[in-house]
Amino acid sequence: MTAPLPASSPTPAAFAPRRRISMTVVGPILALILLAALGAWLNPNFLSAANITNVLARSAFIGIIAVGMTFVITAGGLDLSVGSMAAFIAGLMIMVMNAALPSMGVGIPIVLLGMGAALLAGLLAGLLNGLLITKLGIEAFIVTLGSMGIYRSLVTWLADGGTLSLDFQLRSFYQPIYYGGIFGVSWPIVVFGLVAILGEIVMRSTVFGRWCAAIGSNEQVAKYSSVKVARVRLATYVMLGLLVGLAVIMYVPRLGSASASTGLLWELEAIAAVIIGGTLLKGGFGRVWGTVVGVLILSLIGNILNLTDLVSPYLNGAIQGLIIVLAVILQREGKSGA
Amino acid sequence: MTAPLPASSPTPAAFAPRRRISMTVVGPILALILLAALGAWLNPNFLSAANITNVLARSAFIGIIAVGMTFVITAGGLDLSVGSMAAFIAGLMIMVMNAALPSMGVGIPIVLLGMGAALLAGLLAGLLNGLLITKLGIEAFIVTLGSMGIYRSLVTWLADGGTLSLDFQLRSFYQPIYYGGIFGVSWPIVVFGLVAILGEIVMRSTVFGRWCAAIGSNEQVAKYSSVKVARVRLATYVMLGLLVGLAVIMYVPRLGSASASTGLLWELEAIAAVIIGGTLLKGGFGRVWGTVVGVLILSLIGNILNLTDLVSPYLNGAIQGLIIVLAVILQREGKSGA
Amino acid sequence: ETKTVGVSIPAATHGWAGGMNYFAQEAVKRLEATYPDLDFVLATASDPAKQVNDIEDMVATRNISALVVLPFESEPLTGPVKAVADAGVWVTVVDRGLSVEGIEDLYVAGDNPGFGRVAGEFMAKSLPEGGKIVVLRGIPTTIDNERVEGFQAALEGSGVEILAMEHGNWNRDKAFEVTQDFLSKYPQIDAVWASDDDMSVGALAAIEAAGRKDVKFVLGGAGMKEMIARTRDGDAMIPANVTYPPAMIATAIEVTALGLVSSAPVSGRFVIGSVLVTPENAAQYYYPDSPF
Amino acid sequence: MDEALSAPVLALEGIRRSFGPVEVLHGVDLALRPGRVHALIGENGAGKSTTMKIMAGYQPASAGRLLVGGEEVRFKTMAEAEARGVVMIHQEFNLAEHLTVEQNLFLGRELKRGILLDKAAMRRRTRELLARLDRPLDPDLPVARLSNSDKQMLEIAKALSREARVLIMDEPTAVLTLAETAVLMEQIRALRAAGTAILFTSHKLDEVKALADDLTIMRDGAVVYSGSAEALSPHDMAEAMVGREMSDLFPPKPSLDPAAPLALSVRGLEVPGHASGISFDLRKGEILGVAGLIGAGRTETFEGLCGLRPAHGEIRLFGESVRFRAPSEALAQGVAYLTEDRKTRGLLLAKGMRENLTLQALRKFARILVDRRAEERALDRAVREFDIRAGSRGMLVGNLSGGNQQKLLFAKTLLSEPRVLIADEPTRGVDIGAKQQIYALLRELAAQGLAVVVISSEMQELIGLADRILVMRQGRILGEVAGAEMTEEAVVRYAMGVARHVRPGEIRSEETA
């Protein structure tokens, strides 16, 4: 900041315009605060520890996935398959654990096995998406629309149209991963928090995060700057797959089951959270903390609607839609013409 | 076409790549032919007039919408709301017609009234999306995700959670619009055909089509070239809204009702058709004929799955997903690295 | 000469539908083995329009002699199914009636208002005057409306108060979240009506996690086997269930097949009533092989 | 000014312009007269492009008056300016890449027959216009496939087609070679004869001398000279621009150490569709120039060498056989390529200077986390060394003036500390003062052992800077000149294909078609 200014530089004042408080930064936070205030005003239980824990814990699945999605979108990609991928991985994990139960018995090893299976499946699913996109050069929208259909079908097929349920005993053993916690904070919240913090650091301060933004901003420039474009882009999909696996690890102990309706529309919710948070859908700029705020906004809307009887439940979707649009309007810099 | 080559061109071959038969052109057509051949091979009735009429007529809804979507996407936009917009307009149209029935009676006027209402609603819905996107400068993804939720909610609310049904008498009177036809071609096919041909002409041979491509390719350049960017972009959304209205006019006589499950996922199908057809998702290049091929490919997949009992119905989605990806792989120019 | 039976049902998007899909496939498998000259076409649809497509395809390409249809929704299917019936195809309608009477040759019906009524009566009987309940509704549809109306009618005058109703979409996760929020909102809830057992799973998990002792029981519905088993075993949280057997599709397919291969008269109306499952009779509603 | 001159068609009076708190134009006066060519010159960031944009309605002025034919106007859009006959060619390309040559040429003013486009007429007009510029491109070719010079010619054709009363050209010759520049000058003279008022800017001062009637020189957003172009020699112009004495533009060439090791040795490099049989050697400490007409395939050859496009052939780097499949592999071995296309391949226009500067060498700034302080220090150094003038430090690179972008690109490429630097048009759009600094820097780096390839369309630059010059034509190396032989005539002879000469021993003979 103490660069000797070139002799011809106009005015020193000019050197701080980025420090100005910007609506793109304040906007999402403001939206979140307004929502929280609304919630507290409508229902005194809103701010109770129990309710806050509920909301945060249930945000964790979409939240963890949305952090990964932030990288994918920042690098100019998109993934529509995460919801059904989650359902498929959950189904697979349950099947693996049930199958191993007779030989391994209930205990930590079988839980670790299940977790390993979920992470591995996530990794492979992300790799598959990523390879089709980077190696074959097919539009990400199409690849992941395809895999969305495929995973959703596969889980229906695995479950024979019904529900795959974790063995009851196993589930009781595994449940604390969702319901338990440390220092009074439940595990999903802890994991979500860690993922978010790590994600923010990676996005902001690592070479990888920079490369993602560069690729999303201008792929050609990235290529000419010796960035391994295909590899970085592939890595974003793999990372997202892994995070889907991680989300599933938190999800399965909650109800111990997976079915064709698991993870329905998670992809839209995750993408919406990313964009509400201020990441550019076209790529080139992403921020993980914004995504976290976006996820919380989306969760809060549902929570508040459940806590009040102001509107007909038929209109919940309309309120949600309105708030999503408003949250984004809030962060405009007052300029128009997208 | 016979431009003299620049004297300094290295090899003449380098200058004729566009004249080569290009996979991006042949690809979608080839995919369609392969699918049709598969269908004919699996079931001799596939090529029967009745089946072909069925497939084409039912493609009309998504088809008409997808033509409009081609313009929106070519101009660098996106519209996720078309499916629920269709449901909402269908509900509105039914309510208007039912309400007018006592005073107008069954007859052509009431059908015209309904049609007018549908087109007007479509226009307004498109205008609303378009204004939010162009005037307020909000990301199209967010605006239309929001309106998707809003319309879906509204139709649920209008129907009180159930189904809105056209008066039965009225339905019988109106039904020929879907089931009837002219010269043995049913109306939806005729209308779809006209929309497609007009769309192709507009895209290819009018100023509007060119401007859409220019805006999608580089908004700044378009603006500097005196193209009224906001107005053209707004027009694409309005046009799409109108076409949704038109699709609804064909749809209502088919089922005579609207509910929360009307038009579910049409947006994804329409966007997929557009991309399978070779239009660039990021804008700058669009072709309507490709979209028509894309729509037909998607319809055929569903039809073919019904021709045989080869696969478990649970796996239909997987087959669909696979074919969508394959259809797009077919049109790659052999180059990679998206 | 082989005859073809078309079976058109909604896709397995939630537990009950999954069970119904399972029974339909089982019935088809069994009947194809039993009657060599019968062929079956099974199509599952994700929305009413798709279901109409399926039916059109069966008529145009598979030359069906009979159609067994469980309508996604009544209204949109009425016209197309009527067209099939008019073409001389045998039509069996399952579960949801068409909106015009007399189209079908055979109607195997579930009883949605009855489903709600039985549940309501159980609530009225098991709860004291002033008891407070919350309701998890299904996906907004006519079926859900009928069930809820039946339920409310049965509660009338009982003094049991419905604190709130919210859509749980017949989905475990949604039911879990809605129940959590109900529990935050209301300090005293005596019972929960989850109008489907998939939702009971979510509701039970939420209650258990919150450690709330005020909720005395969860009344589910449709007889998921795990829930039936718990009722049978005397679990106080699940004292009863209300049947809405997904296996009714199998009944319909079998009767239709029988009508095609024999001259036995099978047309008419079968209403498969919703009955209350209690610890006493639970064993007879337990189907261990069903996925639901 | 001569009072006898005709009245100005377009004039600026006391024009000021601020971006946020920064004022970049401090009261500019300028008058364009029909039938005269007016040159506007100045250092990078002096405000030339901004002035021009204000004249053509692309940007509003913050204060001051704009007069068309003596009448004060306020252009709200460029369409209004065009309606008044004011047309501008931008410094940066203003073309939609997906659209074809013809579509771009007529964008915003398509010819119609009824409601449909009259494509045949537009195609015909396109051919005519391009033929006038001696550049017969296929009207149906997408612009994305054009080379830079083709794009520039297309821009010029686009402007010519608008039949302007005032034609404003922002560095039209920056990407053109001598021959093309000659064609353009011919067109400009014809327009002048027809009474058009022309304003252009260029950093090639001999062009200015050759073409301009009137001259305005700007420094730091203010006019420092306004008057006849006759009166000043290119050297005077340079001094007036930079505001200091200018010594020799080019650093002295030291004699090369013949024992210096070979840094790069290329044999039989093929770049399918663009170049073949490329063989040459480059010694440590040497600056090798590559000349050729536009379209000679120089860019493609060296992009192929660096793994930026498919290529094969034998490459030895400091004696070791190497193969680069991706630019990252080349960079890992110390071979860096500076692209000729700063806008679409060189810089992230929507990002700041820091992110751009360190992108290529980012690994150097990170152990696990990127050290932002170190990045800032690197930026400080780059700003100082390359005299990058930005209104503010947090500014988006897209808002830097063209020449300052180029300097940043140069700094970015050098930051990766290559052993071999391939610089494609490294001084494009850079002012003469900064050029001098860059030449001196290159020579200094060479003296420290860097091996340099400079591809340039500026003959003077190659002759003044390089130790040897390769001349390419139609994807092949046709000859090499060195020492006293390095004259413009010699290079042009090879480039035009008149002469053919291969130094025995250095380049294996490859038969050309």
Ligand SMILES: Nc1ncnc2c1ncn2[C@@H]1O[C@H](COP(=O)(O)OP(=O)(O)OP(=O)(O)O)[C@@H](O)[C@H]1O
């Ligand atoms: N949109 C903008 N926002 C902020 N500053 C700007 C913007 N456009 C131009 N500037 C600043 O205005 C000054 C003048 O820029 P301009 O492009 O007019 O220079 P120039 O004389 O054309 O230089 P060059 O020879 O490098 O093209 C520069 O300092 C530039 O950074």
Ligand SMILES: Nc1ncnc2c1ncn2[C@@H]1O[C@H](COP(=O)(O)OP(=O)(O)OP(=O)(O)O)[C@@H](O)[C@H]1O
């Ligand atoms: N993508 C492409 N497809 C087909 N031809 C191309 C493509 N890019 C460039 N060309 C052609 O290849 C030839 C060589 O390109 P280019 O003009 O960049 O060469 P060059 O010698 O590097 O010239 P300069 O760098 O001075 O512009 C040109 O005739 C150009 O039209």
Ligand SMILES: [Mg+2]
């Ligand atoms: Mg400039």
Ligand SMILES: [Mg+2]
């Ligand atoms: Mg070049």
